[in-house]
Amino acid sequence: MIILGLTGSIGMGKSTSAQMFVDEGIPVYSADEAVHRLYSGAAAPLIEAAFPGTTKDGKVDRTKLSAAVMGKPDKLKQLEAIIHPLVRAEENSFRDAARSRGAKLIVLDIPLLFETGAETRVDKILVVTAPADVQRKRVLDRPGMTPAKLDAILERQTPDAEKRARADFIIDTRHDFGVTREEVRKIIRLLSG
Numbered sequence: 001m002i003i004l005g006l007t008g009s010i011g012m013g014k015s016t017s018a019q020m021f022v023d024e025g026i027p028v029y030s031a032d033e034a035v036h037r038l039y040s041g042a043a044a045p046l047i048e049a050a051f052p053g054t055t056k057d058g059k060v061d062r063t064k065l066s067a068a069v070m071g072k073p074d075k076l077k078q079l080e081a082i083i084h085p086l087v088r089a090e091e092n093s094f095r096d097a098a099r100s101r102g103a104k105l106i107v108l109d110i111p112l113l114f115e116t117g118a119e120t121r122v123d124k125i126l127v128v129t130a131p132a133d134v135q136r137k138r139v140l141d142r143p144g145m146t147p148a149k150l151d152a153i154l155e156r157q158t159p160d161a162e163k164r165a166r167a168d169f170i171i172d173t174r175h176d177f178g179v180t181r182e183e184v185r186k187i188i189r190l191l192s193g
Contacts, residue, residue, distance in 0.1 A: 015032075
């Protein structure tokens with residue numbers, strides 16, 4: 001089974017590209033979706049204990065949690081120490097299930113692939129990218145996003161140029177969806193053949 005790591009900075013088209021793999025029948029594990037599930041379940045009491053007042057009705061309030069950790073590297077490390085092992089456990093379960101079903105190719109959609117050292121757990125790396133102005137517009141069009149918040153996020157992420165330099169495959173998502181979908185299909189053919 002080949003494990004393809006899918007990554008890219010915020011606003012580069014990871015979710016759209018991941019969905020295209022799903023549409024082609026490739027099992028995809030989303031670290032972001034795992035975090036959302038964990039924030040509504042197993043991680044909530046652990047986060048409340050570490051960051052009192054950041055949950056409501058047994059679920060993490062992402063706005064309150066963001067306020068508790070944004071611009072505070074020690075608090076962010078504390079949060080990551082709670083959530084990363086839980087996300088990794090879900091990833092391991094996903095891999096085991098895919099292997100037992102005989103999957104030839106799986107995709108691990110991990111936004112912080114390089115930042116967390118997850119590149120050591122994949123066979124190949126796909127980086128989705130777009131020009132900085134396209135990225136900025138996409139992200140700032142999101143509800144609740146501000147230039148300062150975007151800059152803080154980008155500061156924590158490996159620069160796009162470095163990600164591209166470390167990639168086995170690169171998809172430029174500034175083009176229409178048809179172009180991206182064909183690039184996804186080419187990668188599937190190459191890795192599943």
